[in-house]
Amino acid sequence: MKNPLWKRLPRELKSDFGKYIVIFLFMTLTIGFVSGFLVADDSMLAAYDEGFEKYNIEHGNFTLSSKASESDLKKIEKNGKVRICENFYRDEATDADLDGKEEGTMRIYQERTDMNLVCLMSGGMPAAKNEIAIDRMYADNNKLKVGDKLKIAGEELTVTGLVALPDYSCLFSDNSDMMFDAVKFGVGIMTEKGADAFGTTHLEYRYSWQYETAPKDDIEAKNMSEDFLEVLVKYGNVTGFIPAYSNQAITFTGEDMGGDKAMMEVLLYILIVIIAFVFAVTTNNTITKEASVIGTLRASGYSRRELLFHYISMPVIVTVVASVLGNVLGYTSFKDLCAGMYYGSYSLPTYETRWNADAFILTTVVPVVIMLGINLILISGKLRLSPLKFLRHDLSASKRKKAVRLPNFKFFNRFRLRIILQNKSSYLTLFIGIFFANVLLLFGMMMKPLLDHYQEEILKNMIAPYQYVLNVPEEPDEDEKYTVMGMLQKFLTPSLKTNEKSAEKFCLNSMKNVLPDQEGETITVYGIADDSAYVSVELPTDGVLISDGYAEKYKIKTGDTVVLKEAYGSETYEFLVQGIYDYPASLTVFMPISSYRKTFGEKEDYFNGYFSREKITDLDEDLIATTITEDDLTKVSRQLDVSMGEMFQLINVFAVVLFALLIYLLTKLIIEKNANAISMVKILGYENREINSLYLTSTTWVVILSILLSLLLSTWTIYGIYGYLMSSFSGWLTLYLKPAVYPEMFAMGMGAYILVALLQFRRIKKIPMDVALKNVE
Structure with missing residues (x-):
């Protein structure tokens, strides 16, 4: 026999249509967005993961100060048990809007046929010397499309295609950067002749490697990279070494997408819990209003279970319908919206939508279970009362308490x-909801x-408008210093001197922050000249100052000791923190230049950088490794x-x-x-x-x-x-x-x-x- 209580549901829906339609629409849109997000996230993450094999992504890369000889490369491959390919690039100033001002940098690679293969997303690959295929994300941010022109190092080039490079899914120009930059930094592919036309002034000798046997996980990759680095430093002057597991340009995207997924799931469940409490409060109010009816039904033979199922049926039905419709929206309109959000941040390859069983469970089954569970717990307690209590409207499970005595206020x-x-339970639910909404807001x-x-x-605390980091030429060995070749080398070496009056020498090194049982992120170490015109604070001779961001992130106080490790070596250094310096641009250590030279074993007149208020124009471009300006x-x-x-x-x-x-x-x-x-x-x-x-x-x-x-x-x-x-x-x-x-x-x-x-x-x-x-x- 059909339960006649089911006939009440349409009438209940009609009588309280406003409440149910508002909750239904809110849940549908929320579940639809989360479902679309999870589908897009999973589909793009799958394309990202498959790209490691599909595009033959490197296991790491290293940069040398000069091109390695064939014999050295063979020795490195043999002793390091790796396979190496050239991946040289040039960083050239770019004028994307052809307004005559260079407002960004393009990193130019040659055509790739071995590792880090290119995903062509639209257009075609360059065929002529004056053509280039550029990163799709950079093109979007600078309003460029196939067929447009841009100037790179003063040369006008035609954009033939939009691409995604698997080793630049996130556009980090430097692995130590806090954030990628897809507005003023891009990567591009040119023909060999086109790339060579820019000369060797900004040429970086980067090599990509792959192990003979791929590491199983990041722990093994770390151990293998450390062993490989020991081999590598024997054959060349290493100026850069980035294993793939620590390369932000490769890994940041995958880590971010995984973190976003967990955040969206937590957000959805918190919202479902709040809505479930609202349903439970409103249903308990309905039970109180219909106490006489419930008492009569219970006296007539209806069980608690039948009444409980009746009262929780509407919340569950609304949740089920909202979940199903939300998933339909998720797989259609919201999926594309969420994918567009990812494409707006990352240089990802083309993806295919995939059925995601986990997303369906997380956005349909789990919300229904949460709704059912909370309502069962909060409603079943009230229905345990006897029929007589319902008939008498005595719905208190405990002994009747005296009314709270109120202050002698006006009526x-x-x-x-x-x-x-x-109505304290309703107001408590309201407060929890307002609190959660205000956290989001x-x-x-x-x-x-x-x-x-x-x-x-x-901008207020920047050290100088221009910071020039220099490529310091290697001097001849002591036994070669007075030979003809040694003197000729010294004579041909460009001078590090400048006539710019505002220029001030400094030393700079990038090191790794050593944490308990692990190696942390990159820390910049400055050696500052005495009576500096740019760092207007007295630096301690028996310790260092650290930037406020460094202190805040790692909870370091004056008197603590920080441990730093060579970026491409095993030597560690301990520094006593004597104070905090306001410098929000990076995680930084400041010390006197004399202490720097003594600590790192450099000569008394050593320096590798200039601070300057004006642009330095009389230095050989081959000597300038990096120029740090306001844009950077x-x-x-x-x-x-x-x-x-x-x-x-x-x-x-x-x-x-x-x-x-x-x-x-x-x-x-x-x-x-x-x-x-x-x-x-x-x-x-x-x-x-x-x-x-x-x-x-x-x-x-x-x-x-x-x-x-x-x-x-x-x-x-x-x-x-x-x-x-x-x-x-x-x-x-x-x-x-x-x-x-x-x-x-x-x-x-x-x-x-x-x-x-x-x-x-x-x-x-x-x-x-x-x-x-x-x-x-």
Whole structure:
């Protein structure tokens, strides 16, 4: 026999259509977005993983100061048990918009036929000397397409195709950079003749290698790379060494996509839990309202299980339908939207959409289980009461408590306090929802001011407008110094001297931060001249200063000791921290130039860089390894704004919608729960304005208090999780919460509440007087 209780569900849906449609749409869109995100993430991650084999990605690369001889390469291959191929490149200044100003850098490679094969995404590969295929991400950010022209090192080239290079899925120009830069840095492929036309001034002798037997995991890859480095340093002057497992240009994309997946799943489940609590609270209110009916049904033979299934059926049905429809949207429109977000940040190859069973389970089965579980727990307890208690409307499971004695306030205020106490479970759920929404809102709203503040601090504290890092020529060995070849070498070596008056010498080295049981990220070590015109602080002779970002990230204090390791060697150094220096651009150690030379065994007159206020024009270009300018220091804020700007806005909108949804559902519940009392006070002669003041003012108090308290708690939460969020970045962005964000958040919250309150005004106005007369017990 069919259960007649099922006939009540359509009537319940119709009578409370507003609540169910709002929850349904919110859940559908949320599940649809998360489902689309997981499908796109999994499909692109699969394409990324398969690309290691499909495009024959290197196991690492190294750079030498000069081209290696064939005999040396054979010895390295034999002793290191690797296979090596040339992967030379040139970094050339680029004018992407043909406005006559060079605003970026293009890293030019020759055609690849061995390792790191190219994925052609549109157009064709270059065939002539004046043609180039450029990275698709760089092209998008600079509004370039196939057939357009750009100038590289003054030469006008035609873009023949848009490509993705597997060793540059993330456009890091330097592996030690905190953030990639797809706006002012790109990679391109040219013919051999086209690349050679740029000469050897900026030519870097990079070689890619693959092991004879591929490592099983990163631990084995680390051990193998250390063994290979020991072989490599015997045959050449190594200026760069990057194993694939630590190459951010290769690994950052995969690690980021994996982390995004976990974050989206957690976000979805938190939202489902909040909605489940809302359903449970509203269902318990329905049970209270229908207590007499439930008592009659129980006395007539209906079991608790039948009634429980009836009352949890609507939340579960709404969740199931929302999950299924959300998955349909996820595999269609949302999938492309989410894939576009990834393509907006990373240089990924073309992907194919794949059926993702895990995504279906995570966005359909798990939400239904969460909804079912929470409602079973919270509703079943109330249905354990005896039929007699339901008939008497005595729904308290414990002994009746005395009413809370209220302060001697005016009548209206005491009435409002009583409303709050009677609906404390609803208000508690409202507070939790507001808190979660404000955490999201604060995260979304803080990032733009944080990036702007970071950029301002960098520009305010930058050491010099120009930093030139030099390729210091090797001097002849002591026994060759006075030979004809030795003297000829010294005579032909370009001079490191400059006539630029604002130039100041410095020393620079890149080292690895040594952490307990592991090797950390790159730390820049500066040796600063005495009475420096650029670093205006007295440097200690028996220790070092470290940048504030270094101190914050690793929780280092004055008096601590930091341990650094050679980037391409095994020597370690310990430094006593004597103070913190404001320098947000990188993780940095500052020491006197004399201490630097003594520590690293350099000559008394050694230096490898210049600080300068003006551009240095009289140095041989072959001597300049890197020029660090304002653009280089601000790439983090620039790239994050490009990559994540739309996402931050999406988070803000989502948080405000969640905020408004919870207020709407719970204020609606409170009014429905008190419909009988509202009807009674209407009979007693109170006007709608006064009734609104009674019921909505109490909710206003709770909303204002919840917003203010959640602003404080959300700030603590952001401070608590910020270190974890930044741990995956190389470098550090100092947390900055702009004070103006808080009044903006409060105004947005109250604006959403006012809109909801206007809807509830109408609801109170529509409650008729006969409700109280019909429900006289």
